[in-house]
Amino acid sequence: MKIALLRRLSSAAAFGSLLMLSIPAFGAESTTGQPVTFSKDIAPIFQAKCQDCHRKGTAAPMSLITWEEARPWARSIKERVVTRNMPPWHIDTNVGIREFQNDASLSAEQAGKIVKWVDSGAPQGDPKDMPVAKTWSNDDEWQMARKLGAPDMVIKSSAYTMPANSQDQWWKPLADIPVTEPRWVRAVEIRPGTVAGRKITHHALAHLVQDNDPDAQKYSDAPGGARSPNEAGTLMEWAIGKSYDEYREGTGKLLLPGSHIWWDIHYHAVGETIRDHVELGIWLYPKGQEPKHRTYLVGFQSVSREGARLDIPPNSVVMQDGYNVLKSAARLENFQPHMHLRGKAMSMEAILPDGSTQMISNVDRFDFNWMTNYIYTDESAPVLPKGTIVHIKTWFDNTASKKGNPDADQWVGWGDRTVDEMAHAWVNVTYLTDDEYNQWAATHKKTTTTSRRGGN
Numbered sequence: 530m531k532i533a534l535l536r537r538l539s540s541a542a543a544f545g546s547l548l549m550l551s552i553p554a555f556g557a558e559s560t561t562g563q564p565v566t567f568s569k570d571i572a573p574i575f576q577a578k579c580q581d582c583h584r585k586g587t588a589a590p591m592s593l594i595t596w597e598e599a600r601p602w603a604r605s606i607k608e609r610v611v612t613r614n615m616p617p618w619h620i621d622t623n624v625g626i627r628e629f630q631n632d633a634s635l636s637a638e639q640a641g642k643i644v645k646w647v648d649s650g651a652p653q654g655d656p657k658d659m660p661v662a663k664t665w666s667n668d669d670e671w672q673m674a675r676k677l678g679a680p681d682m683v684i685k686s687s688a689y690t691m692p693a694n695s696q697d698q699w700w701k702p703l704a705d706i707p708v709t710e711p712r713w714v715r716a717v718e719i720r721p722g723t724v725a726g727r728k729i730t731h732h733a734l735a736h737l738v739q740d741n742d743p744d745a746q747k748y749s750d751a752p753g754g755a756r757s758p759n760e761a762g763t764l765m766e767w768a769i770g771k772s773y774d775e776y777r778e779g780t781g782k783l784l785l786p787g788s789h790i791w792w793d794i795h796y797h798a799v800g801e802t803i804r805d806h807v808e809l810g811i812w813l814y815p816k817g818q819e820p821k822h823r824t825y826l827v828g829f830q831s832v833s834r835e836g837a838r839l840d841i842p843p844n845s846v847v848m849q850d851g852y853n854v855l856k857s858a859a860r861l862e863n864f865q866p867h868m869h870l871r872g873k874a875m876s877m878e879a880i881l882p883d884g885s886t887q888m889i890s891n892v893d894r895f896d897f898n899w900m901t902n903y904i905y906t907d908e909s910a911p912v913l914p915k916g917t918i919v920h921i922k923t924w925f926d927n928t929a930s931k932k933g934n935p936d937a938d939q940w941v942g943w944g945d946r947t948v949d950e951m952a953h954a955w956v957n958v959t960y961l962t963d964d965e966y967n968q969w970a971a972t973h974k975k976t977t978t979t980s981r982r983g984g985n
């Protein structure tokens with residue numbers, strides 16, 4: 530563990546030498562004796578793992594559809610693939626849970642082929658070997674629509690005009706949710722209303738406000754839970770790079786008649802005046818279908834809540850940790866670290882009532898531009914007993930070698946602005962009764978002791 534840690538904290542120079550080491554290793558893995566060509570080997574990988582973002586008209590800097598388009602980027606592609614910066618899947622695959630519903634990573638074999646292709650001069654090969662081109666849906670489409678069709682309702686915030694130059698702004702309008710009877714939510718997706726709006730929208734929280742919620746107490750009891758008595762928790766958090774939340778079978782969020790969305794949208798000036806709003810797509814369970822459990826979006830803190838102290842001196846790397854006690858047994862559905870520009874890594878570990886610990890997940894290459902949500906599978910989602918402490922550890926890198934650090938000579942503390950820092954993990958938590966936990970434990974004993982502990 531110590532060695533792994535040191536590596537993570539290594540300077541740019543040391544990192545460079547690690548890079549050199551890993552290239553031949555990748556290459557060796559894919560040695561098949563056959564030349565690796567774009568048409569035969571690389572195009573299918575790009576189709577599967579890159580083109581969703583890398584095609585004309587998207588936010589990505591270049592298209593990776595044809596050889597002509599990809600060829601000039603070969604060096605950069607190799608660098609991003611070897612450093613695991615692209616695709617944006619920045620979780621440490623050597624520890625903790627390894628199965629994710631939305632895994633976007635390259636397999637070692639795919640990464641190896643890309644490296645070998647670049648190292649051998651990025652050849653095109655025979656165009657006849659090209660796979661059938663993929664057709665892409667309109668970029669304006671909701672991502673969840675590919676799976677569930679159009680959303681049942683779209684709720685928009687009122688628009689806000691962000692001046693070209695300004696301090697960060699927080700826009701907090703209320704919006705009605707048009708339900709006339711209790712309805713269960715199956716999936717949600719948030720997006721800035723326009724492509725221009727993506728540049729200024731740092732995050733958007735959709736809090737759910739409803740009177741007479743029978744479970745209101747539970748929301749305010751959850752670590753990082755509701756702040757007002759009629760706030761039924763947060764429906765969804767969105768930040769740059771995140772897309773949707775789909776609740777696991779048998780779980781969901783409940784909308785009551787008279788509900789409102791209380792938006793909390795953080796805008797960041799980018800040198801041009803932009804007016805935009807944010808949209809929330811909601812997919813409902815069919816009428817009459819009631820999931821057994823309500824899921825609560827919890828912000829597990831990585832600092833002590835009182836005073837939220839965070840002290841990041843200039844030119845330093847700092848580690849910070851926070852402890853969140855589960856008041857009942859629970860299943861953690863996902864892991865989504867939230868930090869700002871100096872965020873380097875965040876891990877989530879369970880300290881069990883018997884004193885043992887389990888590493889759940891560790892994002893070791895956090896990148897502010899990619900607030901990726903790592904969603905566990907039905908089988909891999911960790912189920913923890915009452916009294917478990919969810920330990921969130923965060924590393925900040927305020928040195929000049931941290932990519933995107935605006936000024937390593939600044940002291941940085943806690944704050945809402947993009948240039949301040951914060952540290953918490955957004956996790957959808959499904960609380961279980963002790964009976965449900967015991968039932969789960971009886972059928973999962975083996976996996977908890979072998980694979981989970983093994984991951985530590």
Ligand code: HEC
Binds near residue numbers: 590610
């Ligand atoms: C979820 C969307 C997404 C996916 C998937 C994705 N990229 Fe990217 N990529 C981006 C965006 C946006 C940028 C620009 C911002 C950044 O660098 O993070 C980028 C940047 C890059 C760059 C840097 C270009 C430069 O400026 O030098 C390379 C290289 C790259 N991607 C390669 C890939 C490859 C190869 C894959 C697939 C194996 C891939 N990307 C998958 C969205 C994506």
